[in-house]
Amino acid sequence: MRVSITDRCDLRCRYCMPDGCEKVPMSHILTYEEIIRICRAAARLGISRIKITGGEPFVRLGCTDLMKKLKALDGIEEVTVTTNGQQLENYIDELKDIGIDGINISLDTLDPGKFEYITGRGQLEKTLRGIELAAASGIKTKINVLPQKGFNEDELADLAGLAGKYGIDVRFIELMPVGAASAENGISNPYILKMLRERWPDLESDPETRGNGPAVYYKSKSLKGDIGFISAMHGKFCEYCNRVRLTSQGQLKPCLSYDSGTDLVPYLKGSDDELMEALRGAIMKKPEAHCFDKTETDGDDHAEHRLMSQIGG
Numbered sequence: 001m002r003v004s005i006t007d008r009c010d011l012r013c014r015y016c017m018p019d020g021c022e023k024v025p026m027s028h029i030l031t032y033e034e035i036i037r038i039c040r041a042a043a044r045l046g047i048s049r050i051k052i053t054g055g056e057p058f059v060r061l062g063c064t065d066l067m068k069k070l071k072a073l074d075g076i077e078e079v080t081v082t083t084n085g086q087q088l089e090n091y092i093d094e095l096k097d098i099g100i101d102g103i104n105i106s107l108d109t110l111d112p113g114k115f116e117y118i119t120g121r122g123q124l125e126k127t128l129r130g131i132e133l134a135a136a137s138g139i140k141t142k143i144n145v146l147p148q149k150g151f152n153e154d155e156l157a158d159l160a161g162l163a164g165k166y167g168i169d170v171r172f173i174e175l176m177p178v179g180a181a182s183a184e185n186g187i188s189n190p191y192i193l194k195m196l197r198e199r200w201p202d203l204e205s206d207p208e209t210r211g212n213g214p215a216v217y218y219k220s221k222s223l224k225g226d227i228g229f230i231s232a233m234h235g236k237f238c239e240y241c242n243r244v245r246l247t248s249q250g251q252l253k254p255c256l257s258y259d260s261g262t263d264l265v266p267y268l269k270g271s272d273d274e275l276m277e278a279l280r281g282a283i284m285k286k287p288e289a290h291c292f293d294k295t296e297t298d299g300d301d302h303a304e305h306r307l308m309s310q311i312g313g
């Protein structure tokens with residue numbers, strides 16, 4: 001389950017929230033106690049892996065304490081976090097102390113000017129320092145790259161090369177038409193694989209399916225880390241997807257692409273059994289497949305129109 005703990009962020013990525021985010025009062029955001037209660041109910045239903053996301057998780061005070069408490073829940077086997085890496089330097093020791101199971105760091109360019117342009121105001125060196133520290137800490141670290149036409153296509157092999165430099169996995173995620181992003185700006189993963197094989201001709205698919213995610217991994221003898229592809233658009237993996245998302249305002253979303261979900265807030269006033277039943281019902285509504293390939297003219301438009309940061313990207 002992906003758990004968004006805030007829809008705020010210290011960056012303003014052009015494909016995510018170019019105009020910033022709507023100011024939501026803290027009273028509309030789940031408290032940490034409420035998040036823990038929902039995760040405990042989810043664990044009783046068999047959910048064992050939690051990824052903390054947002055917005056930017058590290059803009060919310062006390063987030064590492066939450067992660068520690070989630071790790072201690074019966075039935076929870078793994079707690080990981082997804083971050084833009086800007087503040088990671090300040091948190092890496094705490095993350096190590098609490099035994100976080102993984103850190104995913106988003107990085108779309110190695111050019112400081114382009115980094116500032118795409119993130120609105122980020123500093124490349126901070127994210128690179130975060131990656132270096134995370135890789136050295138022994139915590140399972142992955143870099144997530146969002147390939148975008150006319151922006152970073154000439155840098156994708158250099159970004160993949162970080163798998164060799166740091167010995168960590170680098171994954172390419174196809175841009176999804178959510179929020180401010182348009183599908184036309186994305187680059188297909190099969191095209192990227194072809195391009196990467198020009199530098200690493202021995203890149204071969206790793207038949208061993210790893211982890212619980214939808215990524216497909218490739219190995220090269222000259223790269224210590226692996227190259228992953230998450231092909232939401234050109235390789236629909238919905239059949240195998242068991243993810244659900246909890247937004248920071250308490251909506252359980254069974255699929256990223258639809259605007260629907262179950263508001264769990266009213267159930268927080270009831271018993272644990274009622275909350276579990278509500279969760280179970282919400283999960284059972286998981287659709288067969290995403291609707292990114294449908295157009296508004298195909299019928300009712302149930303596509304998600306909120307920003308990625310608001311739905312827990």
Ligand code: SAM
Pocket residue numbers: 009015016053054055056057082083084104105106144146173174175176177178179181308309312313
């Ligand atoms: N702030 C954190 C970060 O940037 O890693 C966590 C939240 S962010 C919404 C999670 C991930 O979603 C990032 O890796 C970002 O690149 C990705 N993302 C944002 N908009 C996207 C889109 N339209 N399609 C695919 N991935 C997207």
Ligand code: SF4
Pocket residue numbers: 009010011012013016017054055056084106308309
């Ligand atoms: Fe913030 Fe992550 Fe969205 Fe960028 S992708 S604006 S870092 S939430």
